Amino acid sequence: MTAKTTSTILILGAGKSTTYLIDYLADSCAKKDRKLILADLDIELAKSKLKGKPSTEARSLDIDSEKDRLALIEVAELVISMLPASMHPIVAKDCLMLGKHFFSASYESAELQMLKPEIEAKGLLFLNECGLDPGIDHMSAMKIIHEAQSKEEEILSFKSYCGGLLSPTSEDNPWKYKFTWNPRNVVLAGKGTSQYIEKGDMKFVPYHQVFKRTETIHFDGLGDFDGYPNRDSLSYRKVYGLERIQTMLRGTLRRAGYCKAWDVFVQLGLTDDSFQLELPIESTLKQFLNSFLPYNEILTVEEKLAEAIPDMDFPTFEKIQWLGFFGNRKLPKTTGSPAQLLQAILEEDWKLYPEDKDMIVMQHLFEIQTKEGFRKINSSLVCFGEDATYTAMAKTVGLPLAIAVDLFLDQKIKATGLLTPVIPQIYEPILAKLEEFGIRFIEKTEF
C-alpha cells in the first residue's frame, strides 16, 4: 500500500449502529481521496445513510450470494463487517482468501482464532472487538492497567460494568428502559452460566440467579443502577494480562429496580426460548402470564403471582402492570417461544421514539496495591444520544471502529495479525480521538 493508491473501504451492513461509522468515514474519505462503499440488502437504506456524499457509493448485496460478496470484497482494500456476528467468520474467510484487512466490533470468535496463523503470514490486520463493549471497555481498562503495571503496582480487583440505556429525559416508563439495541439479545440477556472471581473464589451464577446477583453502581448526577454479572469474566484475566487477579467481574447495567422486575419473567419462564407455544388467537397477556403460574381454584392471577414471587414489591408490580399483564391487552403474537412472545410485547412498549435520546454508561472499578498503599480508581463514561438515529449506541460502537480504520489507512496503526484493541499502539490514538467527540472517562481516585 502506498499513499498514492486510492484506498477503498467496504462496509457490509447499514443497520442501526452504523450512523456515526458511516458519517466519519464518508467525511474522511472525501478529504483523503479514498472511496467508501456501503453494501446492504436494502440499497435505499444504504443510500439514505450515505446522504449522497462524495467519494461514496451504495451497493445492493445479498450476503448469502458468495459470488456477489466476493466480487464486492475484491475491489476493497479493507472490509468492515457490521453484519450479525454469525456472518463474521464467513466474511473474514473471504477477506483472508482475497488478501483484505478485516474490522469488526464483535467478539473475536474461536473460528477467527483458527485463521490467526494465516492472517499473520499474509501480513493482514484483522481487528475485532473495536466498538463499545467489546471495544471502549478494553481500551479504557488497558490504559489504567498498563499504567499501574508500569509502576509495578498490583491490581487486586477489577470490576467493569456497561449499559445501553435511556437518557434521563427519555425515561418515561417505569422500567426506564427502551430498546436501543437488538431486542432479542435484551430478552435473552444473561442466559448461560455467568462466571467471575471474587477475593480468590470462583463464582458461578446460573441464569435464574443472575438478576438477583446484582450490585448497585452509582454515577454522579445520574443516580443508581443495577449491575449484574455478564457471561464469562474469567477468560478476561488472560486477555488483560491479569492472570493472578483476586477479583474480576464484567457486568451489565440496568436502571435500579429493572433487574428485580425482569427476574419475575425469568423466574416464571417467560424468557424461555427452548420450546414453542401455540396459544389461542386473542389470548391476553394475563393468560400468557397465567400459563406460567400454578392452577388455583380461588386465587386471581395477581394473587398467584404474589405467591410465586414472595419478595415482590410495589415498584416491581407496577412495571409488570404497566406492560398490561393484569388487564385485557391482547398478545401481539401467539405462536413462538415464550421469549419471542415476550419480545413482541416489549417491542410495542419499549419502542424508541424518533425524539428519544439514549445513553451509554460504563464504569471501571479498580482496587490497586501501590508501594504507598491502597488505591481505588473509579473511571466512568457517560454518553448521551442526540435522537433515535444519532444514538449514543451508534456513536460509541461506530466511532472507535471508524477511527481505527482511518488510523490504519493513515499508517498510524502499523500492527498486523489477529488483534483486539488491548495494545497501546491501537488504544492510545483511538482514545485520544474519541475525546474530541466527547467520549471521555471521568476518573476518581481514592487513597
Place this chain on the structure above:
Amino acid sequence: MTAKTTSTILILGAGKSTTYLIDYLADSCAKKDRKLILADLDIELAKSKLKGKPSTEARSLDIDSEKDRLALIEVAELVISMLPASMHPIVAKDCLMLGKHFFSASYESAELQMLKPEIEAKGLLFLNECGLDPGIDHMSAMKIIHEAQSKEEEILSFKSYCGGLLSPTSEDNPWKYKFTWNPRNVVLAGKGTSQYIEKGDMKFVPYHQVFKRTETIHFDGLGDFDGYPNRDSLSYRKVYGLERIQTMLRGTLRRAGYCKAWDVFVQLGLTDDSFQLELPIESTLKQFLNSFLPYNEILTVEEKLAEAIPDMDFPTFEKIQWLGFFGNRKLPKTTGSPAQLLQAILEEDWKLYPEDKDMIVMQHLFEIQTKEGFRKINSSLVCFGEDATYTAMAKTVGLPLAIAVDLFLDQKIKATGLLTPVIPQIYEPILAKLEEFGIRFIEKTEF
C-alpha cells in the same frame, strides 16, 4: 413362522434392569424349545446373568461393530434392545433390514416413527415403551380409559405419577433415596420445560420451578410423596385418545421433602451441565457449594446459603448437611460440569448396598363424568425389590417386555407395525400375567 421352527430371541445388553427379563425368557425358552442369546460387551456378565441355563447362550458383542452386530441379529427372529436409548434407532434399522422383530422398554423416538411405513410393509412388530414408565403406566391407564370410554363416560382429569424409590426398610438416609436407576438421569431430572394442562389452562414450568411445583401424593401404608410434573404431558393426550381432556399431568415421585432439598441444588446451579469446572484438587464440598453463593466478607457458607434460600427449613438443611457440604469432606471429582461433580458425590452416598430393597410406586388419579355423576378413581401400584440385584425396577421394567415377547412368539399377540402397548390386544394379556407376579394395581373409587 410356524410352531415347528426354533425361535431365537436375542437380548442386546445385560445391564442392571435385565435380571427378570432374562430369567423369564430363559425359563420360557427351555420349556418352549426356543433359544435365548444374551449379548454384551462383557461376556462374563452375560454368562453370570444366564446362570448356565439350558437353551441359552452368552455372546460377546461390541455394539459399535456393525459387522458383528448384523451377524448376531441375522440368526435371531426377534431382538430386545436393553442398550442405552441412543442405540435403539441403529439396532431398529438393522432389524428392519434383516426382517427381525424389535422390542424395547424405551420411548418411541422420532427416528423410529420414520421407519413406520416400512415396518408395516414388512409385517414386522416393533413394540416400544413396554417396560415400567413408559410401559405399565400406559397399559394400566389405557385399561381404565377404555373401560370408561366404552360406557361413554367423559374423562375430565388424569394425573399419573411414578417413582423408583427405596423400600421403607432401606430408607436409611435423610433423603430416603438411593440410586436404583441411571445416576446421571437422576441428577439431570426435570431439565427442560415441563408442560401440562390443568382445568383447560396450559401450564409451562421451567426447570428452576419444577421442584417447587409439587403435589402431595399419598399411598396407603407408605405415607406421603412429592410428585413433580415430568416433561411434556400434553403429547399424551393424543397417545391416550384424550384430545379434549381438561387436566392431564404425568409426574415423578420422590419421598416427601426430597424435592425441597433437591431444589436447593437446582436454585444454586449445582445441577448445571452446560459448562466445565476445574476446581483445585483437594477442594471440599463446602468450597464447591461456596462457588455458587455470593461473596460476603462476614457470613459463613451456611449463613449465605440460608440467605440465598429464604424458605430453607431444618429437614432441608439436614439433607444437605448429611451429604457433607458443611464439613471438610473432599470432592471425589474436581473437574467436569457441576452436575458431574454432584453426581460423583451422590454416587458415594446414594449407593445401593447388596441387601438394600428398592420400591416402585405408581399412581393414576382419574376424575370421570359418568351418567350417574362424578367419579374419582385412584389406582395404585406398589412393588418391592428383593435385594440390589432382584430389584423392583428390574422386575417392573423387564417382566412386561419378557411377557410381551413370549405372548408374541406364542402368537397370542398378533398385531404388527410400530406399536406401544396402548391397545387391548397387547395390554390385557400382559397385565393379567403381571398380576401372577404380584404386579397388581389397587383401585379405589369415590363417588
